[in-house]
Amino acid sequence: MPITAALGGTPLREAIRLALLSPAGLLGRLSRLSTLALLSLSVVGAWALALTVASQTGRTAVEAGFERAGAEALATEQFARKTIVISGMLRNQAQRWLTYSQPGDAGRRADVETTIRAILDNAELGIAQFGIVDAKGDVLWHSAGGHAGFSVGERDHFRRHRDGQVGPIFGRPSPGRDRLLPVSWRLADADGGFVGAAIALLRPADIAPLLANIVERDGSLSALVRLEGELLAGSHRAAPLIGQPVLGDPMREVLMRDGIFRREGPVVQGGPDRLTVGRLVPGTNLVAIGAVDASQTLQTARLLEGTAYLAAIGFTGLVILCAVLVLVAERARHAATEVAVLAAGQAELRRLHARLPAVIFLRDVAADGSSRLTYRAGDIGGVTGWTDGALDDVEDWTYLYDEHAPPRQEMVSRVLRDGSAKHHWRLRQPDGSWRHVVMRMERLSRRPDGGGEIVGYLRDASAEHSALESAAAAREELDATLALAPVVVFRARAWTCAACTWRHGRGCYREDYISGSLEQVTGWSEQALSSAGGLAAVLSPFDTVLEGIEAMKREGGWSADLTLRRPDGTTLTIRMTTRVVARPDDSALDFVGYLVDVTAEREAKARAITSARLASLGEVSGGLAHELKQPLLAIGLAVSNTQQAAEKGDLAAVRARLGRISGYVARAASVVDHLRRYARGADEDAPMVPVPVSTALDGALAVLGGTLRDAGVTLRVEIGDPVPAVLGQLVPLEQVLVNLIGNARDALASRQAGSPRLVTVTAEQEGDAVLITIADNAGGIPERVMARLFQPFVTTKGEDAGTGLGLSLCQGLVHHMGGTIAASNEGGGAVFRIRLPAAPSPA
Known part of the structure; x- marks a missing residue:
């Protein structure tokens, strides 16, 4: 919402500006009738401002809460994606284990089992156990041993694999003390026939501290929920809710349509009100949940709302008193009385602004870009971190900004020219550390001489910056994990347009992401491959690649064996498997895929x-x-x-x-x-x-x-x-x-x-x-x-x-x-x- 609208529109803005800057000169020259009219208008303006502030503050607080919950949901989704990638690596090892079925393959199977246990030993991955079952659901091998005769044939996630679903599928928590959470993948033979499933078992108690690191405040929680409704795992506050239904049919419908939902209310029936954001992890039945305590989030807003109404009531009483005094008092006392009323109103506004989670300011700007501060109020200590009052009377704070902040003269000149501007930088704290802040400014008026007035606010952006840093760290960890895998994972887009004539007008193609294992598997560095034209330029036969894109348009996925040319001119036989993840429009496909070197397999x-x-x-x-x-x-x-x-x-x-x-x-x-x-x-x-x-x-x-x-x-x-x-x-x-x-x-x-x-x-x-x-x-x-x-x-x-x-x-x-x-x-x-x-x- 524009800042000017939040201040109540142009008439009220002008009344406030006059009340703040020159009340005595104005009221001293007004007649009795015009004075009464101005006081009436100020009452209306005060109530309009109170209503606007109360409404805007509530909406802002709720939106900020949803932003925090969304950031925690995003970080939870990144954790889930990492777990899915690791379970997929275990699935690949299980696929290899099944192929070593001859009497002479015992050593190879032992090597695969050693690799699986090495992955499980990494506590940061949250995977406790792993098992391989055959097409009937009987356990063939289990990392913990002692599961002979155990069967998962009647489990819902196993039946879904038997019906053709690849996975990953997150099943219901198992009964018992640990409530182990199954993540399963379909296993297939070379012809695509169903031969069993690979099942990774997550222990919610191990996942809880990992998810607890994601939440920002004590009242927050993060959780993993099945699309079917049950809560699977979560931070410590969510642990008692494991197995309880937390998703209703309306939320599932929104998730399946939009991939995300926002909800205000209890996570489970009878629980505290929360601001909750859920994100459906693409290609799975898993929902990443982030939730913050609604009462804590809205506490300040409700207090400010009550304060605004009390201020309006008090201001109205003062204005009525002033009107009575204007009617009964002598002309000589009118100016002094009205000045006192307006001064009280200004004090009330300052007190009201002091409760806002921002610092609001007005600046008068000259044509050359120089400016002076005409008004400033808000929670200066809470926003800036300088709680000792050292900045309350200091007009120029630019000496505390980091090198990313542009000069003030440049900023205000840009606002006068463009109408608005938003900047993000760091502000030095009393202990020498840094706090991230956001400044938003809008042009309030413009004078014929080229100068004008601007209004703006400064707010603390530390919370969202921390969430973004957590998400970036999760992405870096995922990239590092993929760089060690014996496969090349990529994300790409293929589309057609009139301007693109790539490969003789057959369409456009680009890779948006490619894992660090590229050079290990193919011999190509990412830079060299990009210079050569991407994966499509080194794969043959090219007609098969084009047929694959058409197959993805029809069926949503594709897999084929292709020849890949290495930088030294030698070739590899690779298996490319893709799956469409988005269709931005009728002419474009966003898809993910992976490449596996199958040269040895083909030779065998x-x-x-x-x-x-x-x-x-x-x-x-x-x-x-x-x-x-x-x-x-x-x-x-x-x-x-x-x-x-x-x-x-x-x-x-x-x-x-x-x-x-x-x-x-x-x-x-x-x-x-x-x-x-x-x-x-x-x-x-x-x-x-x-x-x-x-x-x-x-x-x-x-x-x-x-x-x-x-x-x-x-x-x-x-x-x-x-x-x-x-x-x-x-x-x-x-x-x-x-x-x-x-x-x-x-x-x-x-x-x-x-x-x-x-x-x-x-x-x-x-x-x-x-x-x-x-x-x-x-x-x-x-x-x-x-x-x-x-x-x-x-x-x-x-x-x-x-x-x-x-x-x-x-x-x-x-x-x-x-x-x-x-x-x-x-x-x-x-x-x-x-x-x-x-x-x-x-x-």
């Missing part, structure tokens, strides 16, 4: 695929020998016959036998070519091309044909006409067919001798997809295995007959080509259905 996956492919080659080596032996025997016989024909001089017979030899050589070369191509594998980055299903099947049979015949398996092929073609890669499709047909052959080996052994392969186009089916009559897949069929190391063969990787790799190869694979038991056998994108028809 490639080695596993090669191992499985070579293992399958070993399984069919006998068939390959048969396929090669038959043409070689025929070649040997043909060579012998050719020699005999040559000795007889029969050139026609020689030419005929040489032709047959050439055909046998071509057949053997074809088998060797398929073997070499199959063993070499495919390039993951190779483009998708049209592949006729018959070509892939011929390649698979070149490897498997001999073993099928030796096993007495009949292969029935039913391919439509024209032959359907998929949009994919030849070698991966051949490997999928080799694995599935080979599995069917092995399953049929258990049938009794003389029983029919049949494998049927069909392919047909269905709309924009091609369906390939491989079926056998070997009795089907056991139900106990069906649910885990495509997981690594799952096999129905003996320990010495299979690696358990074949179907898992088949699923990965099919997914890489944009397709799906599924299995079922039908008609006395197993049926595998592969659905791949159909190749476009030739133009």
Whole structure:
């Protein structure tokens, strides 16, 4: 609210100014009627001023209370964000722990457990325990041990993870003395399937002193509350309220819509009135609460309000008395009486202003910027810290200001020119320390000579400055924590505009924040990356990045593996995961994300695929020998016959036998070519091309044909006409067919001798997809295995007959080509259905 409005408007302002500056000269020249009119106007002005001061003081006190509560809520949110980041780091460690599931991985699991306990040992993080549960909710590992057989399967936060929510999710406090607070994350396998949850347990008693450091005064409290309503943890004043509902439906609706609420009233039913601010922590069900005691905040305002009304009543009584004296007294006494009345009014105003939490002043400014103080009142000691009265009669306080305060002449000249100004600096205290203060000034009037009057106030800003410093310290601590993490966390904005032509008009992009771990993970310093154009400039393929931005617009998040170019020209394979946090308008996205180096993971996956492919080659080596032996025997016989024909001089017979030899050589070369191509594998980055299903099947049979015949398996092929073609890669499709047909052959080996052994392969186009089916009559897949069929190391063969990787790799190869694979038991056998994108028809 403008200062001039707070003083009651222009007419009252002028009356006050005349009463303060020259009451005797004015009243001495007024007639009796004009004197009575002025006194009446002064009464109205006094009541208007009293009402204005009372109203403005109450609103100012409430707003100041909400500002303190908001600062404490913001600091509490920063603490919560730090806890969430640490729990996320623990989640990543849990994800690693789950991947080390082989007998030889015990050492790796122990390293992960050591890392987790090292994080838990940091008391400043507030995390007491940590556990990992499987997809049923049973505890797999717990930092405190002794939890075998314990399950969280029926807990609300676990069910929400099972339904697809990633987290973090803050659950209800557990029963018991410690009332442990769970913070859980969803754990997923490489395909996004649910495999369990990571649960960090916070002890409210440990969190209480950390939150107590946030509150500013004894009557204040800070707390963490679930969006569902229960109070989870808080400073010492909030500790008895843990588990009680503190959020009603109206506040939840405001939080979900605006992300913040303000409320005046008790935090819980029957509690003291508080000014409360709640902030919803983005991406969670957690609300950070800051609250201050309303009675303490409004005590001074109520006292000042009563004082204002009493002053108005007293002033009114004095004016009435003056009016009576004016009517009955002699003209010679009028001036003295009225001067006394106005002097009393001025004293009342000074006494009223002395109770305000500010120092109010008026200055008369000359055209050259020089000025003089014409009025000053307020709580000088409370605002400045000089409580000994040393500044009460000193006009110039500039010698106490720090170097950030501009010269007074410059300040007042700017106010006359611009209409208002606000400055923030420090004021030296009697003990040599510093206090932060804010000065606000407004132009009151302007004279033709270029001078004028200004009004302003000076107030103590120490509280809000301390809150801002606490928030900045929390941010620095969070940055330091992220700098040690093996991931790069960032916040960015992508938008489109007519003026921006970044990357050939494809949109605008900038990073607003990037964690200090950038150079450790990628080799890029923040400055070098900015000069290179940001993350988008060093990631490829760029079209995939653009597709990711479109995916975020549609779905709110995105994840993909990309290639990152390092400063030295080498590359890394990284996994980028993003989530939209705000949409400033229809053309812009604010999103957060993280990068993880998955180069080693990709290399291990490639080695596993090669191992499985070579293992399958070993399984069919006998068939390959048969396929090669038959043409070689025929070649040997043909060579012998050719020699005999040559000795007889029969050139026609020689030419005929040489032709047959050439055909046998071509057949053997074809088998060797398929073997070499199959063993070499495919390039993951190779483009998708049209592949006729018959070509892939011929390649698979070149490897498997001999073993099928030796096993007495009949292969029935039913391919439509024209032959359907998929949009994919030849070698991966051949490997999928080799694995599935080979599995069917092995399953049929258990049938009794003389029983029919049949494998049927069909392919047909269905709309924009091609369906390939491989079926056998070997009795089907056991139900106990069906649910885990495509997981690594799952096999129905003996320990010495299979690696358990074949179907898992088949699923990965099919997914890489944009397709799906599924299995079922039908008609006395197993049926595998592969659905791949159909190749476009030739133009």
